[in-house]
Amino acid sequence: MAFQSNALCFGSDLPGQGIPSHVETTPEGLALTFSDQHSQPPVPFDQLSLEAGGFDHDQLVVKWTQGGASRTLYIKDAAVIAAFRHAAPPELLAHFDRAAASVRQVRTTRRTVLLAVVGLLVTLGLGAWFGSDALATWAVSLIPPEWEKQIGESAMKDVLAQQEVVREGPVVDAVKEMTTRLTEQIANSPYQFTVTVVKSPVVNAFALPGGSVVVFTGLVKEAKSPEEVAGVLGHEINHVLQRHGMERIVKTLGVMAIAAIVFGDQQGLIGLAKQLGVEIITLKYNRDQETEADLTGLRLLHKAKVDPAGMIAFFERLAQSEKETQRVELLSTHPMSARRAGQLTAELKALPKFLPEPFAFDWEKVQASIKSSDAQPKL
Amino acid sequence: MKIEILYPGAFPMARVQLAAGESLKAESGAMVSISTTIDVESKVEGGLLKALSRRVLTGEHFFFQTLRAVRGAGEALLAPTVPGDIVIIELDGVHEYLVQKDGFLAGSEQVRIESKMQSLARGLLGGEGFFILKISGEGQLILNSFGAIHKVELKPDEEYIVDNSHLVAWTATTTYKIEKASSGWISSFTSGEGFVCRFRGPGLVYLQSRNPQGFGSWIRQFIPASSE
Numbered sequence: 001m002a003f004q005s006n007a008l009c010f011g012s013d014l015p016g017q018g019i020p021s022h023v024e025t026t027p028e029g030l031a032l033t034f035s036d037q038h039s040q041p042p043v044p045f046d047q048l049s050l051e052a053g054g055f056d057h058d059q060l061v062v063k064w065t066q067g068g069a070s071r072t073l074y075i076k077d078a079a080v081i082a083a084f085r086h087a088a089p090p091e092l093l094a095h096f097d098r099a100a101a102s103v104r105q106v107r108t109t110r111r112t113v114l115l116a117v118v119g120l121l122v123t124l125g126l127g128a129w130f131g132s133d134a135l136a137t138w139a140v141s142l143i144p145p146e147w148e149k150q151i152g153e154s155a156m157k158d159v160l161a162q163q164e165v166v167r168e169g170p171v172v173d174a175v176k177e178m179t180t181r182l183t184e185q186i187a188n189s190p191y192q193f194t195v196t197v198v199k200s201p202v203v204n205a206f207a208l209p210g211g212s213v214v215v216f217t218g219l220v221k222e223a224k225s226p227e228e229v230a231g232v233l234g235h236e237i238n239h240v241l242q243r244h245g246m247e248r249i250v251k252t253l254g255v256m257a258i259a260a261i262v263f264g265d266q267q268g269l270i271g272l273a274k275q276l277g278v279e280i281i282t283l284k285y286n287r288d289q290e291t292e293a294d295l296t297g298l299r300l301l302h303k304a305k306v307d308p309a310g311m312i313a314f315f316e317r318l319a320q321s322e323k324e325t326q327r328v329e330l331l332s333t334h335p336m337s338a339r340r341a342g343q344l345t346a347e348l349k350a351l352p353k354f355l356p357e358p359f360a361f362d363w364e365k366v367q368a369s370i371k372s373s374d375a376q377p378k379l
Numbered sequence: 380m381k382i383e384i385l386y387p388g389a390f391p392m393a394r395v396q397l398a399a400g401e402s403l404k405a406e407s408g409a410m411v412s413i414s415t416t417i418d419v420e421s422k423v424e425g426g427l428l429k430a431l432s433r434r435v436l437t438g439e440h441f442f443f444q445t446l447r448a449v450r451g452a453g454e455a456l457l458a459p460t461v462p463g464d465i466v467i468i469e470l471d472g473v474h475e476y477l478v479q480k481d482g483f484l485a486g487s488e489q490v491r492i493e494s495k496m497q498s499l500a501r502g503l504l505g506g507e508g509f510f511i512l513k514i515s516g517e518g519q520l521i522l523n524s525f526g527a528i529h530k531v532e533l534k535p536d537e538e539y540i541v542d543n544s545h546l547v548a549w550t551a552t553t554t555y556k557i558e559k560a561s562s563g564w565i566s567s568f569t570s571g572e573g574f575v576c577r578f579r580g581p582g583l584v585y586l587q588s589r590n591p592q593g594f595g596s597w598i599r600q601f602i603p604a605s606s607e
């Protein structure tokens with residue numbers, strides 16, 4: 001009869017991958033033969049210790065020492081385990097039963113978890129069938145602001161690790177003044193907005209969930225007025241308030257993120273979001289979100305008595321540069337700047353007239369400080 | 380069935396020769412070419428729900444493909460998506476392998492493939508995701524890695540620490556837990572190496588010499604970031 005292995009034997013003096021073995025129970029203990037047909041010395045029951053092992057805890061792990069070397073035998077074969085149970089003395093079986101009970105418990109827990117996951121998948125599957133966007137939006141509405149704050153702050157640390165942060169000076173003061181002026185007008189805001197200035201020629205700003213806003217010095221440098229910068233800030237702040245970023249994140253992460261939210265697993269969601277890392281800032285908002293952020297941003301400027309002409313002028317200038325680069329609206333997920341400027345102008349007409357109040361800082365000094373720091377050689 | 384590795388190194392292929400009637404399970408993107416005697420069947424491995432869970436939760440393809448030599452003997456060429464080694468493992472019926480989802484290339488028909496859920500913490504923190512493949516039975520298993528593949532043998536109770544994203548496969552006799560890398564874990568997050576697996580022997584662990592996430596972020600730095 002050909003050698004039939006039904007167990008795997010490991011030992012401090014054996015190869016790490018283990019030796020396929022054939023094991024049989026005898027009235028006295030175990031009879032073991034290695035795959036090279038070498039019979040091993042018989043192992044009496046009173047030298048054994050038992051536990052459950054293997055990925056699914058479905059293997060019987062038998063340990064003993066033999067001539068100073070440790071031996072660990074993994075048995076998966078149900079017939080061998082049954083024979084072992086039949087032959088082994090009661091005192092060893094007490095041990096065996098404890099091991100088996102722990103296996104059963106692990107299995108029951110796993111089955112319960114599996115059932116829960118299956119149930120959830122079916123629910124989510126149906127949800128996905130009827131519109132995954134609605135499901136993600138609903139899930140996002142359940143996220144406490146505190147979670148958003150942690151996700152945003154964690155991503156912020158990753159982003160800033162690769163950037164040169166401007167900690168003080170006229171630009172920081174100006175950007176903070178603008179942010180405060182806008183956020184003061186938000187009634188019952190669940191978010192604490194913080195703004196960070198990053199030295200970079202990029203003409204942009206972005207906001208992370210929970211209220212972390214980043215402004216690049218390039219935006220302040222290229223803006224023709226502080227109201228233009230405030231317009232961009234108003235837009236970004238509204239991405240946070242409408243939870244657009246969180247929606248992008250949840251849609252990108254998919255079912256598991258929704259499950260984490262539904263189960264109230266904060267660490268789970270934060271862990272998932274961390275997998276996105278710095279990519280969080282490259283997640284695109286969709287057109288509707290951009291339009292919503294534009295219009296609510298404009299209303300916020302209006303409330304804060306900041307001249308909205310700056311915001312509109314900014315989009316008009318963007319439109320001009322797009323004309324030069326021939327961007328095609330159909331191919332873009334973002335509304336074209338010209339259309340955005342048009343929508344804003346229409347929205348502004350619908351709002352009551354007001355007298356804008358200028359900012360306290362000296363705009364020329366702010367811009368000059370960027371130019372002089374740009375000119376400085378980097379140490 | 381005879382498997383041969385062509386062009387070993389960064390860009391290998393596996394050539395599998397099938398006798399008439401024999402078949403092979405392959406990861407569904409793996410097929411490069413086949414003889415006209417071979418048919419490709421897309422068959423759900425392990426039941427619909429399992430296949431569904433595999434697709435939903437690991438983002439893996441819905442099916443493994445079965446390549447069957449229906450009209451006589453023939454050969455199939457298989458290749459992984461990423462550059463790196465291919466190794467052949469002879470399954471002896473007693474060894475069980477746990478394979479992270481991108482590590483499986485193909486296996487002979489008698490090889491059993493099950494998707495297994497890891498614990499929530501392992502799935503969240505480990506790079507391999509929630510589901511891994513448990514592979515057992517008798518026959519041949521073909522794994523692939525990103526970069527070179529390296530085998531580590533662990534004696535009983537011997538411990539060894541591996542960065543998550545470098546894991547390819549391990550045998551079921553090992554136990555492992557996920558740990559935070561000891562220092563500077565926030566900064567190491569950006570390099571994709573925040574968490575490690577502490578393995579405990581006996582058994583085998585297969586590592587890959589390159590980290591897919593690290594490579595991804597290395598590539599990404601050349602792509603201009605755009606945000607509104």
Ligand SMILES: [Zn+2]
Nearest residue numbers: 285290293607
């Ligand atoms: Zn926007």
